[in-house]
Amino acid sequence: xxxxxxxxxxxxISGLLLTVVGERAWAPNLNIxxxxxxxxxxxxxxxxxxxxxxxxxxxxLFFIDSLNVFFVALTTFVGLTTSxxxxxxxxxxxxxxxxxxxxxxxxxxxxxxxxxxxxxALTTNNMGVLWVAMxxxxxxxxxxxxxxxxxASLEAAWKYFILCGVGLAQALFGTILLYxxxxxxxxxxxxxxxxxxxxxVKGQLEPTIMALSxxxxxxxxxxxxxxxxxxxxxxxxxxxxPTPVSAVLSGLLLNVALYAILRCKAxxxxxxxxxxxxxxxxxxxxxxxxxxAFFLSRQKDVKRMFxxxxxxxMGLITFAFGMGGTVANFAGLLHMTMHSLTKSAIFFxxxxxxxxxxxxxMENIRGLMHxxxxxxxxxMLGTLAILGMPPFGVFASEFMIxxxxxxxxxxxxxxxxxxxxxxxxxxxxxVQPMVFGETEAKPLPHAPAITPVFLHLAxxxxxxxxxxxxxxxxxxxAARMLG
Amino acid sequence: xxxxxxxxxxxxxxxxxxxxxxLAFAMLAQRRVMPxxxxxxLQGATLFLSTLVVAVSTGQHHxxxxxxxxxxxxVIALPLILHRLVRRLYxxxxxxxxxxxxxxxxxGIGLVxxxxxxxxPISQLSDTITRGTLGIALATVMLAFLMMITRTKAIPQxxxxxxxxxxxxxxxxxxxxxxxxxxxxxxxxxxxxGAIILGVFFFQIRDQFDSLDIRHMERLxxx
Numbered sequence: 136x137x138x139x140x141x142x143x144x145x146x147x148i149s150g151l152l153l154t155v156v157g158e159r160a161w162a163p164n165l166n167i168x169x170x171x172x173x174x175x176x177x178x179x180x181x182x183x184x185x186x187x188x189x190x191x192x193x194x195x196l197f198f199i200d201s202l203n204v205f206f207v208a209l210t211t212f213v214g215l216t217t218s219x220x221x222x223x224x225x226x227x228x229x230x231x232x233x234x235x236x237x238x239x240x241x242x243x244x245x246x247x248x249x250x251x252x253x254x255x256a257l258t259t260n261n262m263g264v265l266w267v268a269m270x271x272x273x274x275x276x277x278x279x280x281x282x283x284x285x286x287a288s289l290e291a292a293w294k295y296f297i298l299c300g301v302g303l304a305q306a307l308f309g310t311i312l313l314y315x316x317x318x319x320x321x322x323x324x325x326x327x328x329x330x331x332x333x334x335x336v337k338g339q340l341e342p343t344i345m346a347l348s349x350x351x352x353x354x355x356x357x358x359x360x361x362x363x364x365x366x367x368x369x370x371x372x373x374x375x376x377p378t379p380v381s382a383v384l385s386g387l388l389l390n391v392a393l394y395a396i397l398r399c400k401a402x403x404x405x406x407x408x409x410x411x412x413x414x415x416x417x418x419x420x421x422x423x424x425x426x427x428a429f430f431l432s433r434q435k436d437v438k439r440m441f442x443x444x445x446x447x448x449m450g451l452i453t454f455a456f457g458m459g460g461t462v463a464n465f466a467g468l469l470h471m472t473m474h475s476l477t478k479s480a481i482f483f484x485x486x487x488x489x490x491x492x493x494x495x496x497m498e499n500i501r502g503l504m505h506x507x508x509x510x511x512x513x514x515m516l517g518t519l520a521i522l523g524m525p526p527f528g529v530f531a532s533e534f535m536i537x538x539x540x541x542x543x544x545x546x547x548x549x550x551x552x553x554x555x556x557x558x559x560x561x562x563x564x565x566v567q568p569m570v571f572g573e574t575e576a577k578p579l580p581h582a583p584a585i586t587p588v589f590l591h592l593a594x595x596x597x598x599x600x601x602x603x604x605x606x607x608x609x610x611x612x613a614a615r616m617l618g
Numbered sequence: 619x620x621x622x623x624x625x626x627x628x629x630x631x632x633x634x635x636x637x638x639x640x641l642a643f644a645m646l647a648q649r650r651v652m653p654x655x656x657x658x659x660l661q662g663a664t665l666f667l668s669t670l671v672v673a674v675s676t677g678q679h680h681x682x683x684x685x686x687x688x689x690x691x692x693v694i695a696l697p698l699i700l701h702r703l704v705r706r707l708y709x710x711x712x713x714x715x716x717x718x719x720x721x722x723x724x725x726g727i728g729l730v731x732x733x734x735x736x737x738x739p740i741s742q743l744s745d746t747i748t749r750g751t752l753g754i755a756l757a758t759v760m761l762a763f764l765m766m767i768t769r770t771k772a773i774p775q776x777x778x779x780x781x782x783x784x785x786x787x788x789x790x791x792x793x794x795x796x797x798x799x800x801x802x803x804x805x806x807x808x809x810x811x812g813a814i815i816l817g818v819f820f821f822q823i824r825d826q827f828d829s830l831d832i833r834h835m836e837r838l839x840x841x
Contacts, residue, residue, distance in 0.1 A: 196800075261798070261800065261801065263797055263798060263800070263801030263804070263805075264800060264801060264804060266804075266805075267801065267804030267805060267807075267808055268804075270805075270808040270812075271808055271811070274808065274811055274812055274815055277815060277819070278815060278818070278819075281819070281822060284822055284825075284826065285826075286826050286827065286834075286835070286837065287838060289819075289822055289823055289826050289827075289835070290836075290837060290838050291838060292819070293772075293819070293823065293832065293835060294835075294838070296815075296816070296819070297766070297775065297779070300779055300812070301763065301766065301779070301782070304759070304779075304782050304783065304786060307805070308756075308759065308786055308789060310797075311786065311789050311790045311794065311797065312740070312793070314790075314794050314797060315740070315793040315794045319743075323678075323795070327798075328797070328798055328801065341743060343739050343740070343743070344740055344743065347736070347739075347740065371838045374838075375838070
């Protein structure tokens, strides 16, 4: 049995199955089992890729190498933990009367289909299909963001749909230009959008067209990454959607969009000399980092604040990949992993905390340590981890990015340090009273699933202290491929 | 290039492209929702004809398929869905209070000039018979974008969004004789699913706000 086929088939079939059978008592378990199956097949696929090198699937339609298999493994892992987390979380939401049975059904089927679209986006070899899958990922999540049907959530979903739709339309224009440039070299066969063919002839692609194409692709996919000034949809969608959706949007969707940009950058770098693509990404990344850092201190809603923190980290990662070179790419990949794990853990903890206190306003969330010490510690440790405190893994990747910037782009270092400092002050100052302090909140009917939070944090801690050589080799190979 | 150098098919394609651009301007100024949808259908029909002409003159087989797809999706299915929605939502007689149509038109003309300048270096590299239309395609995309910005009602915004897709499709046929089939099918599927999801969404918005005016949705902001 081919693990790749299995990995794509499980979310697709279970998504359709969950739509057809509706909300049963075993539906949450089916959701978890399907995510577990997807994760296991992706893990076996990863082992195969690392051992045997890149491979194709379905002719040349799909292509898996060490770069995208890394994202695949991360995506399926966070997908699994999110499905575990969402079991009790969604039941609590139902008891609070915020969700009805048909909406739970919608949530589970869309969650699986969302996983499917992301996996297709990551593994496809065709830059056009990549666009189609990104658009499909947007469509599956629109209804998830508006799941509560409150005025605010509808507004957030509308904004999300329109802004990302416009953004992706630009990416489509970029893809058309890319095809145009490639067709002149590769001819009018269907191969001119296949990445493996493009990368072989990237030196011959017309630089003027490629420059224009990359600008459109960066703006388009950058909207989905949350690069400023195109980030407006992101805090709303994260704050108003259900927490498991915030966790996968922040931890996974942003990564997938950034992956699309990385693939395009590899092509643009080959065609245009003088680091045009890299400079553009560095500029956007730095701007995003600064904008997000200064918006952080003005937030009152806890999920909104952590959404801005995601924008901030995406800016930092974009900056790292913009610098280019094996070290910076390695740091970027590591930071992406750490951010995904930490940020989804934080959203899990925040989800439980907001359920307990019945509000997302930070000034009303107090004394988590008294209500449930586990959640209190989870939020505190997660916050420390995301702020880049040693010994967590985020520290390691941020340190690598900073030292690399100091060496090659010293002008950027003060800006980076300033933004990181401002972000630290803003987030820590707000989380500290939420965790410690007085409260009179009541316990929840369904005990929260706290394992995923600590599992993520333990992984982040482990990578901060010790990166297994297996992982290093894998990251190194992926970083080299990015050039 | 001199006017005499353009072949008959080339002239036909340029004509259709300019009709599409003209329709984009007409949509920009149209305040009633039903005529707006009809204009969108007309734009789709022109796009279908221009794709058909390119297909006949170049003999590219997959272009017949994309022309058929355009006909089914953009001339029949989407306008039909939108018409039904408008009737079911009772917004048939809605008139939008557009601020200052002449100004919007002037901004639109500015955008067309920008689009032509951006597309110029690419058009010169293109050796397809349709190369002149790339600038028009980009202009259509930008005008649709402008339309989305200036509208305050949900349905016109969506028509703007779909019209943007028309512009992109024109770009694909004019620069490259269309994208690979698998990609075009995928895009068509996305557009269709997107339209259906939006249909569901309209009802949710109306139930919640008693109106499809998106000016009600301005609560979420950063102070």
